[in-house]
Amino acid sequence: MIIIHAEFHLQTEKEQAFLEEIRLLITGSRGESANVSYDLMKDTEKEYVYTMVEVWTDLAGVKSHNKSDHYISFVGKASQYLARPLDVKVYEGKEVKK
Template sequence: MIIIHATFNVIADKHQAFIEEIQPLLEVSRAETGNISYDLFKSTDKDNIFTMVEVWQDADAVASHNASTHFTSFVGKAGNFLAAPLDVKSFDGQAIY
């Protein structure tokens, strides 16, 4: 299982545009083969920070997602919303319980 945390530091006055732009990515990504979950969370203590938490079955599912039109389209627009570079961390994990 591959777990990805992508942290977005969104420009203060672009929150709504960011949310509108990322909604289609969320919906379509959740339907992809190999996707276990794909959720966006807003920080509870920092207004401009959002974290995408993705869980994929394997590296092939991640590679397919990263090559998809909906993903590459969003990535091409993401810079318009970000106050800092995207911070992405990837983990190879297995559920313990």
Template sequence: MIIVHANLFIKPDQEAVFLEEVNSLLAATRAEEGNISYELMKSTEQEHKYTMVELWKDMEAAGAHNASAHFTAFTHKAKELLSAPMELKIFSGEPLEV
């Protein structure tokens, strides 16, 4: 399983636009083959910071997402909405039985 944390720092005056744009991305991505989970989290400690927490079946599924029309359209629009470059962390892991 592939785990992605994408930290997004949004311009304060663009936050409403960001949330509008990201909602369509969430819906389209959750319907993708190989997507296990795709959640947007808002920081409670840092204003205008969001983290996309993604779980993918494998790197092929994550790569297909990155090449999808809805993702590339979002990243193009997001350039105008971000106050800093996106911070991306990618992990490989498996669920543990507890």
């Protein structure tokens, strides 16, 4: 399982436009066969900071996602909303045995 955290620091005046634009990415991504979950979280301590938490079945699914029309469309527009560069962290998740 692949887990991705993408942190967005938004320009104050661009928050609403960002939220409208990212809805299309969320909807499209959730429809992909390799997607387990795709959720946008708002930071409770920092204003205008959001984290996308993505869970994918495997790396092939992530690669396919990165070629999708909804992903390419969003990435092409994302920089106009950001106050600083996107911070992306990728993790390999494995089941923890009890």
